[in-house]
Amino acid sequence: KQEVTQIPAALSVPEGENLVLNCSFTDSAIYNLQWFRQDPGKGLTSLLLIQSSQREQTSGRLNASLDKSSGRSTLYIAASQPGDSATYLCAVRGASGGSYIPTFGRGTSLIVHP
Amino acid sequence: ETGVTQSPTHLIKTRGQQVTLRCSSQSGHNTVSWYQQALGQGPQFIFQYYREEENGRGNFPPRFSGLQFPNYSSELNVNALELDDSALYLCASSVLPYEQYFGPGTRLTVT
Numbered sequence: 001k002q003e004v005t006q007i008p009a010a011l012s013v014p015e016g017e018n019l020v021l022n023c024s025f026t027d028s029a030i031y032n033l034q035w036f037r038q039d040p041g042k043g044l045t046s047l048l049l050i051q052s053s054q055r056e057q058t059s060g061r062l063n064a065s066l067d068k069s070s071g072r073s074t075l076y077i078a079a080s081q082p083g084d085s086a087t088y089l090c091a092v093r094g095a096s097g098g099s100y101i102p103t104f105g106r107g108t109s110l111i112v113h114p
Numbered sequence: 115e116t117g118v119t120q121s122p123t124h125l126i127k128t129r130g131q132q133v134t135l136r137c138s139s140q141s142g143h144n145t146v147s148w149y150q151q152a153l154g155q156g157p158q159f160i161f162q163y164y165r166e167e168e169n170g171r172g173n174f175p176p177r178f179s180g181l182q183f184p185n186y187s188s189e190l191n192v193n194a195l196e197l198d199d200s201a202l203y204l205c206a207s208s209v210l211p212y213e214q215y216f217g218p219g220t221r222l223t224v225t
Contacts, residue, residue: 004156031211043118043204044157044216089156093211099170100211102147104156 002027002094006105013112019077021108023090028068031095035064035075038087038107047088048075052095080112118207118217126223132193135220137205139186145210146188148180151202151219163188164210200224 003026013019023033032051036044048057048064050073056065063076073090087107093100119138127133139146145164149157159172163182177193186207192199200223206214 006156034214036216041202041219041221043120043218044206046213046215049213091157091214099162101162101170101172102159102214104149104158106154106156 002030002092002101002103004090004092004103004105006088006090006108008108009106010109011111013080013110015080015082015112015114017080017112019080019110021075021077021088021110023073023075023105025071025073025092025103027094028071029095030068031093031100033064033066033073033090033092034102035062035073036089036091038089040087044089080110082112082114084112085110118205118215120203120205120217120220122220123218124221124223126225127195129195129197129224131195132191133195133222135190135192135203135205135222137188137190137207137217139188139205139207140215143186143207143209143215145208146182146186147206147208147214148188148190149204149206150174150199151204153201157204160190195224197224 007022034049035047050066061078089107091102091104147162148160151157162170166182182188202219204219206216208214
């Protein structure tokens with residue numbers, strides 16, 4: 001059974017810092033990994049999708065990397081802003097069985113203070 | 115291109131009642147997935163429908179059931195509601211197995 005762990009569970013930083021959020025998974029047989037942002041009580045907003053054959057993806061100040069063999073992904077946020085405050089979730093899609101079932105971590109709650 | 119929509123936004127039900135939640139998928143998507151998210155937790159996978167057939171299910175009892183319609187909209191039905199069913203229910207649509215797009219969620223409170 002796939003298990004996804006996100007570290008740290010919570011993070012509070014001053015504006016302008018560069019951040020690294022971590023996501024680890026136990027079964028390396030994944031199809032892809034997706035990072036999301038969730039504001040309190042809201043749905044999830046997709047940030048980046050990395051296919052299992054890729055090493056990284058970039059969008060603006062965000063960069064996500066994937067090391068499938070070690071079961072790890074990192075989300076790098078450059079020059080953090082108060083508007084980045086949210087919970088960040090990663091989800092992996094399993095590659096076995098053809099159903100591509102997604103498994104989520106519990107998220108990292110980020111606060112960026114001015 | 116319209117996004118994923120869910121209805122209702124909020125819902126209050128009594129223990130033992132039944133509830134139906136609705137999701138309208140993003141245009142062109144053939145897969146819808148439903149999740150339950152308790153406060154402070156990550157989304158828990160309930161089930162997934164691909165072209166109107168259930169093709170994956172998480173660790174949820176049979177009183178959680180669903181449908182996907184020919185236009186790829188979907189329903190989540192929960193029978194015999196329990197207090198622990200109180201949560202944010204999320205649906206996501208995709209072209210399997212690619213990027214998932216989520217709706218805003220339905221907040222269900224069971225009293």
